[in-house]
Amino acid sequence: MESLEKYISINPEIRFGKPCIVNTRIAVIDILEWLASGMTYEEILEDFPSLTRDHILAAINFAAKREGITKISIDKI
Structure with missing residues (x-):
């Protein structure tokens, strides 16, 4: 995937x-x-035509x- 800053x-x-x-x-x-609620890529793209598959992939990649860099104390869970 290209640089996340593009997306x-x-x-x-x-x-x-x-x-x-x-x-x-x-x-x-x-x-x-x-x-997470079960929507498919196709449903998201249909509901939000300004998005592309690359936008969805960038969101997943970003998260x-x-x-990967977030540290959580076991006491906080």
């Missing part, structure tokens, strides 16, 4: 600084929640990379 932006003026798909107000978390 994901973080702007404090948009969605309170949540990572979003470039040139939209669709947050990475939105896409992850849709997928995976962030998860």
Whole structure:
């Protein structure tokens, strides 16, 4: 996949600084929640025509990379 900056932006003026798909107000978390709820890529793309398959993959990739660097104390779980 190309650089995530091509697909994901973080702007404090948009969605309170949540990572979003470039040139939209669709947050990475939105896409992850849709997928977790059982929506297919095709359903997401049909409901949100401004998105592409690459946007969905970038959201998953972004979340995976962030998860890879997040440390959680076992006491916090």
